[in-house]
Amino acid sequence: MQITQNVICLEALKYLSETTQHKCKTAIEIYQDKDGMRTDDINALAGQRGDKKGGDVWTSFYDKVKEVKDYHRRFSVNQGMPEQQNSEWFYQRAFESDKTDTLFSGEEDLGKRVDMLELFSAFLNIKKITTQRRTSFREATFVRLKKKSPDLEPTDPEVEQTVQKEFHELDYIEWLKTFDQFHDISRYAKYREKPYLEYLEGLIGYLRGFLLRTQPLVNVEQLEQQFEKEFEERWADRSIPGWQEATHKDKLFCLPSNKLFNGEAVMKSYQTGKQYKKKVSELQKLSFDEQKQLVATTEEEDKKVAQLESRSAKWHDLLSDTIIETLSFLQKKQSQTVEEMEAEREASDDDEDMSDGEDIGSGAEGEDEDRPIYNPLNLPLGWDGKPIPFWLYKLHGLGTEFKCEVCGNYSYWGRRAFEKHFQEWRHAFGMRALKIPNTSHFKEIVKIEEAITLYEKLKRDADEQTFRPDQDVECEDIQGNVMSQRAFEDLRRQGLV
Template identity: 35%
Template sequence: MAATLLEQTRAAHEECERLERIIVKDFDQDVKGHREKLAQGQRVRRRLDELQALSTKLERIYADEDGARKEEIALLKGLDEHGFSAFYERMKEVREYHRRYPYLEVAEAPNEDEALKEVVEMSFSGDEVGGRYLDVHEHFHQYVNAKFGKQLDYLEYLTSFWEVSDISRQHRLSESYRDYLKGLLGYLESFYNRTQPLASLSKVYAKLADFEDKFEAGEVPGWSDKGALNVDGLSNGIDMTAFATVEEVEALGPEAIKESLAGLGLKTGGTLRQRAERLFLTRDTPLAELDRRHFVKGAAPAALLSPEERARQHAAALEVALLEAKVRVWSEVYSSVIEDTKGYVEKKQASTYEELVAEQEQKAEEDAAALDSDEEDEFVYNPLKLPMGWDGKPIPYWLYKLHGLNQQFTCEICGGAEYWGRRAFERHFKEWRHQNGMRALGIPNNKNFFEVTQISDARELWTSIQERELGGFKADVEEEFEDKEGNVYDRRTYEDLKRQGIL
C-alpha cells in the first residue's frame, strides 16, 4: 500500500530527528588521533547531507505547489462533496491490506549505536598519508612539461605553484593553461572536502566576493589592463626608444628578443633579423596600431579586435584571473600543510630504501593496531603469550620461532629497554629512544655503534675512534731511546733498565 503524502511527511520528520540524535551522539564520543577525527567528520558530513535532502523534500511538500497536501487534508476532514465516503474508503483499503498480509511484522528502528561504528572509506593517495600532506605530483609534471612552465624540482614547485608573475600573457590566456589551473584548483578543493568535511568552500572564497569589480577597475595584480594587452613603449622592461637601428636590437641576443616578443603577444618565429625587425616596430608604433598579422592568435590588443572578439577575450581573461586568485587563496589556507609537505618530501628524498621499507611496516602495524583497538577488551586465550597478529589473534608458534621472537635483547643505552626478536632489536637503533640515549652520552649514533648496547662499550669505542682520527701520540710506547751500543728501546723499557743499572 502506497504511503500517503502526510505519512511521507511524518516519516521524513522522524528520520530528521533520528539523524540529529546520531550526530549529537557522534560528537559526544571521545575521538583521538587524526584518523578517527577525520572518520567522525566524514560520518557527520554524510548525515548532514541526508538531513539537508530530507529538509528540501519537506520544504517542497509544505509549499504544496500542486495542491496535493491541501486536498489530502480536506479528504481526511470529510470536506468533500460525498461527506465521509473518502474516509471510509481509506479505512477499507487499510483493512484489505492487513487481511492480505496478516503476518507482517513491524519494522524495528535502526540501531543508532551501530551507526556510530560505521566504517568510513577515505580515499587518500600514498603521498597524502591519510590527509596530512598534499600530493600535487600530477600537476607538477603537467606544469614542467607545458609551454607555460619551466624546469624546477618538486620542492620548488610546492613553494611557488601559486606564483604566475613570470608566465607571459600569451600563455596565461591559452586553453592549456586554463585547463591546468582548473585541474589544480579541483584537487585543492577536493583535498579540503576530504580533510575538512564539515567546512564550507563558500567561506574560503568569501574574500573574492568583489573580485569582478576589482578586475573591472584594473586593481587585480598582473591584470591592470584587464587582458587587453595595452602596453606601449616597453617590452618586458626594455625601453625600445633607446635603440636607433634594428642592428642594435639584434645585439640583445635571440633569447632576450624572443622573450620580449612573447611578453607583448607578438609572434616569436623567424630568423634573428626578422624577430628584431618585428620588435623594432614597437619603438614608434603603438601596439594598438600594429598590423594584426604580427600578433599570436588570441593575443592581439583589444583595439585590433572586433566587439565580439574583444568580449570573448575579456571573459577569458576574467576567468583565468579568477582561477589564479582562487589558487592563491588556497596557498594561504594550506600554508602550514605546505610546510609539513615540504618536510615530508625532504625526509623521503633523504631516506634510504631500508628506512622507507621500515617506515611502511611501522605504518602497517599502527593501522592494524587501530583496527583492532575495539577488540582489546575481549579475552583471548594465549597461554604461550605469543604476539598478536593482524587479526587480533596470537600468531602461530612456528612463525613465532621463525622470526626469533623468543630471543630477548636488552639495551643499556635505552635505559634497560627489552626488545623481542632480532628484527625489532636491529630496528631500535634508528628509533628515538636509542638516539636520545646516544645523544645524552655525547656520542654520534652512526653505523660504527651498530649493535653496541652497553654504555661502557660505547664510550671505549668512541675514545678509540677519536684517538685514531686525531693520531694520538703515546710517549711511553712510541718514544724511542738508544743506548751506547746502538740498541733501541721504548721509553718505558729504557727507564726500567736504567734504574736497574743495566744500561
C-alpha cells in the first residue's frame, strides 16, 4: 500500500508540474504577442477601433461587452467550470487524473518488480547467441571428458550424448542475473546483427519507461546526457569491457565482405568461393580514401552497438534494487508449494479487505493509525510498520555503523547488512570502477588503498607461481633429493652436493 500511495502522489505531482509548465508557456506566448491580439486589446482599451476609425473609450468598452455576451450566449464556456481556479481545484484534478491502475502489469505489482519476459524471449530467439552458448558448453564438456579419457576425439558420439543430456537452456532467473554482462557475448553474435540491436533497443525502452512510471519526476533527459558524456569518454579511452579492440582488427574479420566469422574453418571455406574473389576485386578498384571509409563504417557499427550496451547497463544499475527484489520474489515463488502460494494469496486478500475496512471506518482504530509513531530512539521499523524491540536492535548490532569507501562512503548499519553488501550491486560497481574483480579475497576490505594494494599483491603472487625455467626446472642430487635448479646451483657452489 505504501508503494501504491507513493506512485499516486508522484503521478499527481507530475500532472501539476506539467499543468504549470503548460500555463507558463501559454502566458509567455500571450506576452510575446505573435498574433497581435494583445496589441489590439490594449488599443481597444485606449479607444482605438480595429477598423482604424475614430472612437472613444466607452464605445470600445461597450462593443467589447457586447462581443463577450454574444460569445457566452452561443457557447458553453469551459463546460460549466469556473474561469478562475484555486489550488484546491487543481489538487482535485491531479488525483482525478490518476492512471496507476493501468500503468503497471500484474507481474510488476505497481512498480515493485520488473516484468521482462518478452525481452527474455527475444534474447533466446537470437540464433547466434544461442548457438554460441551451446558451442561453449560443448567445448567445456569435451575438456572435462578428455581428462577421464585422453584418447577422446571432439567428434566422438559420447560428447554429443553428454551435451544432449546435460545442456539446459538459460532460464528467466539466470538471465535476470546476467543480462547486463554484455562482454560475455561473442563479437560474432553482435556485429551487424539486427535482432541483437532490436533486443538492446527494447531493453533500453523498457527500463527507461519503467523508471518514468515509478519515478515520473526524474529528469530522464539529463540522465541520458550524462550517460552519453561518460560513454564518449570511455569509448575514446577504449575502456569499455569487450570493446578494447576494433572489429576490423579481428583475425576472423573479412573486410571485402564486411563479415565477421565464427571460426577459421568457416572463413577459409568462404574465401575459396567466387563471391569472395569478386568482393576482393571490387575492393582493389577502390581508392585509398574509399577503403578508409569502409574501415570507418565498421568502427561506426562497433560504436553503435557499444553505445546501446553501455546505456542498457546504466539503466540496469539505476534499477538494480528493483531487479534484486524481482529475483528474490521469483526464487521464493519457485521454492513454494501450491498450498503455500494459495495461503499467501488468501492472506494478501484478507489484508486488502482489512485495509479497505479501516479506510471506510472512522472509529478510534483509524485515529490510532493516523497518530504519529512514538520512536524517540529512532529504531528501524519492522514488518508491521512499528519500531522493532530495543533488545532486537542491540542483538543485531543495528546501532553499529560500518562505512565502505569502495561504495562511496556509504553507511551500513549492523554486521549482517555490512557482510551482505559485499555481494550487492553498489560494492560490485565500486570494485568494477577500480578495475578490480569482486572476489572472496576482497571481503572485509573497505578502503580503496587497501583493495588496490591487495590486488597488486595477488598479481605478484600469480606472477611468481607462473612457470620459470630457471626456478621451476627440477634437479635431483645423488641421494635422490628433488629441488629447483636455483637451489641446486647454490648447493653445488658451496660444495654440498
